[in-house]
Amino acid sequence: MTISLEDNSLGAAASILRRALQADPFYRAVTVDFDDREEARNEALQSYFEFAIEEAARCDDRLDISPRAVAIWRTNPDPAVVEVSSERKYQKLLSVLGSAGRNNYEKMVRSLRDATPKLGQKDWYLSILGVDPERQGEGLGRRVLQDGVLAADHAKKRCFLETFNERSVSFYAALGFSTVGQGIDTVTGSKFWVMARPAKALE
Numbered sequence: 001m002t003i004s005l006e007d008n009s010l011g012a013a014a015s016i017l018r019r020a021l022q023a024d025p026f027y028r029a030v031t032v033d034f035d036d037r038e039e040a041r042n043e044a045l046q047s048y049f050e051f052a053i054e055e056a057a058r059c060d061d062r063l064d065i066s067p068r069a070v071a072i073w074r075t076n077p078d079p080a081v082v083e084v085s086s087e088r089k090y091q092k093l094l095s096v097l098g099s100a101g102r103n104n105y106e107k108m109v110r111s112l113r114d115a116t117p118k119l120g121q122k123d124w125y126l127s128i129l130g131v132d133p134e135r136q137g138e139g140l141g142r143r144v145l146q147d148g149v150l151a152a153d154h155a156k157k158r159c160f161l162e163t164f165n166e167r168s169v170s171f172y173a174a175l176g177f178s179t180v181g182q183g184i185d186t187v188t189g190s191k192f193w194v195m196a197r198p199a200k201a202l203e
Contacts, residue, residue, distance in 0.1 A: 013070050014049035018042060020130030025164045025190040030105045033098025044096050051092045052128060059085050062124070062148055068132040069144035074125040075157070104187045112162050115181035115194045123196075124152045126161035141171065149175055153200045160196040169193055176200065
């Protein structure tokens with residue numbers, strides 16, 4: 001799903017992701033260069049999440065945005081699109097993150113990919129999910145994911161995701177995901193889970 005974003009709605013959606021994920025081990029590690037400058041860390045995350053939202057729209061991936069929750073899916077399997085998008089993403093990381101953060105990003109992505117050898121481009125990938133911290137526990141995450149999960153069923157596509165949050169494992173399990181891999185990230189020492197959901201037959 002491609003949507004048109006005004007500047008203010010883009011900033012608001014990115015702000016939800018920034019506030020929801022700023023304590024996540026992955027995003028802490030990739031912004032390590034700003035450990036003693038929280039304002040700079042927030043600016044880097046805001047810029048990156050704005051880029052991620054715009055990139056999803058550019059690539060005709062799935063983007064589900066509510067006033068308090070955001071879900072970004074990679075759904076376009078075209079290798080040419082993926083290659084160009086990956087290069088744009090890398091260039092954005094070069095401009096936003098410091099050298100230590102970029103190195104951490106590359107190491108962490110390799111660790112996550114090593115845990116998902118049977119998952120690939122033809123699957124739908126839940127890249128980012130964030131819920132406004134002030135509204136967590138109200139079912140907003142489930143609601144913003146439901147349309148994407150149903151769309152995957154219609155497209156007969158398997159979905160997968162990674163999470164560093166053990167509490168999220170049961171949340172995703174309730175939506176039909178199961179753990180297919182796990183490991184310890186070598187950069188942060190944090191445990192992570194890889195989860196997948198097969199397409200469900202529609203009645």
